Structures are given as C-alpha cells and as structure tokens.
Amino acid sequence: MTTLSTPAPPDVAPEGAAPTASLAQRPGFVRDVISVAGRTLRQARREPETLLPPVLVPLFFFAVLVGSLESIFGQAGIDQFRAFQLPVSLVIAVTGVTRAPSVVTDILNGYFDRLLLAPTNRFALLLGMMAADVVIVAGMTVPVLVLGALVGVHFVTGVAGMLAFVGIAVAWSLAYVGILYAVALRSANPTVTAQTFLLFFPFVFLSTTIVPREQMTGWMEHVAGVNPLTYVYAALRSLITEGWQTRTLVEGLIAIVAVGLVTHTAALAALRRRVSRSRA
C-alpha cells in the first residue's frame, strides 16, 4: 500500500476566533455521587411499574404463609407467627430492588461512555446509583410496616426499633445489590442480569423463612446455620418480639457486612474492569 501526503498549513485557526476557555472543572466526589443519584431517582420515578412487584410480592407471600400456616404454628406453640413472618415480607420487599439493570442499558446505548468521558470519579458512578437504591429501598419498607400495623404486629422496641428494623433491611438490601451491579457491569447483558434474581432463592428457602432454626433438623439446620439471611431474620425478629438483643443484632450486622464485603468487592472489580482503558 502506498501513502500520499500533502503539506499541512502552518496555522489554520479562524481569524478573530479566540481559543475557547473550557468551563469544565473537576466537580468533586460528593457532587458526582449526588448528580448520579439524582439522575437514577429520576429514572426510577419514570418507571413506576418496576416498583410494583417489590410492593405486591411481599404482601402476597405474607397473606399466603400466614393464611396457610398460622394455625399449624399456633398448635406447635409459636403464637406470634405474624410477627415471625413480617421480616420475611420485608426482606422480600427490599432484596434485589436496584437500578443495576439500567447500567446495562447505559453500556449498550453508549451513555456509559458519555459518563466516562466526563471528569467524573469512576467510583461515584457506582456509589451514586447505590445511593439512589437506598432511597428507593427505604420507601419500599413503608408498605410492609403498614401491613404489620394492619395485622396487629407490635414492636416491643417501639419507634426506635422500627427505625432499626428499616435500617437493617436497607443495609441488607445494599449488601445484596453488590452482586447485581457486579453481574451488570461484568456481563452488560440484560438477560444475565435479570437472571441474577434467581440467586435470591437459595438465600430465602435455605434459611428460617418459614420455620425457626430450632425446629429444623439434619442438613437443613446446618445449611441455615451458615446462611447469612438466617442471622438477618433473627435480628429483625428480635426487634419485634424480644427487645434490644445486642448479640442477635451484632450477629445480624456481621452477616450483612460479610455478604457486603463479598458482593461489593465483586462489584468494584467489575467496575474497574469496565472502566479500564486497557480493556479490549
């Protein structure tokens, strides 16, 4: 192949046109997080249909489990089955509620590149979306609390206990969504990201969702013993029926932190890979 080159003009800046002064400056980490979170919340507001399942499914589970099992558990001596089930509804309501799938959309339609072209902090892109998730999840706890009040569930720890109840739920949700962001950023595939929801089933059904751990036997008891959700349930239930149980609450928080460490490490690794300039 041959090449062809003609001489370049020495300077072709248009006459009278002064060099443009860029108005850009590095906005700072907090401002980046707020900007991204604000955008994410606007998106969520325009897709209210995505918030219907997290509202309806927990109510459905509560109605079915209480309706079918309350009398059986009553005969077995468990007299506060509604209080026992309310944390299950809460966990179902908040787990997996995330804007992570919109990351896939951003990557596929090129908007993620636009974000990377700006002088934004890369971690703020992830943290901003998670901050928005926290706001949405906090909102998702309200229908469950209303449900509890309607069916007569009383918090022995009072209003402070209810706030702690919401706080633990939000923390659990935040810990769990790390894996969804990891998959979304790593795969950039909407189907794979949606299927990640299936990971929730082993967490739920190999835990104390339906019966207390002391009622379990054999392998199920052992598996539930290593399932972090078991300890989250225990912490939530203790706030309703037992009062401020420091050990139970700390165990619940340790379980959340352990899950969060794993999932958020994966999410950060996926983010690093996605924003890497060496990536093919």
Added chain:
Amino acid sequence: MNRKSATLTSPTGGCQEVGTISAAGLRRRFGGRWAVDGVDLDIPRGQIYGFLGPNGAGKSTLVRMLCTLLLPTEGRAVVAGFDVRREPLQVRLRIGAALQVAALDDKQTGLEMLRLQARLYGMSGRDAERRISELRELVDLGPAIARPTGTYSGGMRRRLDLALALIHNPSIVFLDEPTTGLDPASRMGLWDEVRRLNRESGTTVFLTTQYLEEADELAERVGIINAGRVVAEGTPEALKRAIGADLVVADVQGDAQHAGGVLAGLDEVESVDVRGSQITAAVGYGPQAITPVAVALADAGAEVRSLTLRQPTLDDVFLAVTGQHMDAGEDGASAGVPAHSASAGMPATTGKAA
C-alpha cells in the same frame, strides 16, 4: 505517510497547545489484530480535520484513544497539550465528544440531560443555564426539550448529543461519524452547526466519517485511513489534485482491459483504472485529453456507451492509494471494495503530492 519521530508538544499543557491534537506512532491491538497501526497526527488549533475511511478501518478506535476511553498499546498522543496516557483527566476537561451512537438516556428530558452534563463537568448553575440558553438554538428542539429523549427522532438525538458534547465549551470536539443514519436535510444542518462552531469559537473539530462528501464539504484537512494506517493526508483539493487534474470516465462494451491498456499509452493519460466495463483515466487537462481518449477507444475496438469528464473525488484518492473503492451505501454501511483494477498506468500516487 512516513512515521514521525516522537517529537510531540510538551505534556504540561501550555497555552499554545490548547486546541491541538498530535500523535506519533499510535497503535492499538485487539487480540492479534492491530486496529490502529502507527498513526501520526499534527492538527493545529481551530482546524476541522476529517478522518475518512470505511467501516472497520480504525477510525473509532483512534477517536476512543484520543478521547481517553482506550489506552494506546504503543505510541503517544497529546490532546490539548496533555498526554492521553498519563493525564487523561486534564484531557477530559478540555474535550467534548459525540461518539458513533447518540448516547442519550431515554428516560430523561433533553433539558435534564444538559443540566446533568453541566453538573458532571463541575459547572455552576449559572454557567450551566447560560450555556443551555446558548445551545438551545443548536439543539432546536422547541418544546420537545422538556420531553424524554426516547421520543426524539434521529436528527433531534444527534443535535442533542452534539450539544451535550459542547456544554462545557471544550477547545476540541471529537465527532465520530456524526451524521450516519441521518436524512440529507439533518446532515446538512449538522454540517452548518459544525462550521459555525468552528468559525465562531475557534473550536478544533476532529471528525470521522465514511461519507466522502462530508469530508470534502467540511474538512480543511483530511486523513484517509485504511486497515489501521493513514494512507493519505492533505487538504481535499490537494489530495484530489495529486491523482490528476481531471478524470475521463468511459463505459464501454467489449474488451475493457485491452482498451484500458491502449489508453495507458497515451501521452495525455497519467493513469488508468479498469473496473468491469468502466475505464477511468486520470489526465492532466480534461478538455484537451477527451478527444484523444475517444479516438483511442475507438481504435481499440471498444464501443463507447458513455464518456464523461469529471474532477477527481476523495473516492478516487482512496482508490489510488488502496486499490479499493470506499463505496459508502445509503444506510451508512461501507467497506473497502476491491476495484479489480487493471491499473495500466499509475497504481497509486506516490511522488505526485502537490
């Protein structure tokens, strides 16, 4: 184009470098394939530089390296006075880019996107509103600016995408195939905006395109890329002049290869390309050459169905240096198409630079 030695401007970003783009031996490999294979650039402030090439030639990869989205595998590039490898943040603060697909969030309105973009570039609320007010004319969305961008047409999306790239008043704008998929009216409207931007604010524009007409109309200087390498560079006029002042194109019935060979022997003819039944002869002065060409074709026994005198296009330049046509289709799809050239005269334009 010969490889330059790495004598790029200082990476400290002095005033003189604002708005300039330079590269030396820039290469990028994906797997075992070099997508960009040794590109040198030296683009002064305020120039509209067109980068022309077929699909897969390496245009977008080059833009992504210059915009700091991709690391070069080898070589060096300095944009607005800063090294893209070592000081990407400084580069990002000074450039704007509209990449191949209009990158919009369908759930946000045009106005929300502009405001968010301003925030992401650290602009104050007052500066943001002033710039949005200035860019409203460019965006030309009317009341639709308050509607989600998912409802926009292709032209509206492209205009908003360009406005997003300009929100922070960058000194350099990269436009990666900005008119692909647009209707002719939208395409020309965007050309006008690019010219106005360059004229009024002195913004350097680095434009990639697969449309020959676009490069010809817009660019003050053109680089032609093929298979990752810059194969020609210069002003459009100089590049076209370099392959001959005029072209005589004959559509013949009969042995076109033989007729092409006969034409190659004429004093007036500088080179000949035969593609199917079409013979293209590069000549020094068309009006003088057309009669000898017609006579020679008749002598060669070729039945001439049409004989046209025209000036060279950038496609002719591309053909001369690569042996292929650009052949950009209406849908924007293009690829280097083998010309099956008999090239009885000049296979390329080496040594004919203006």
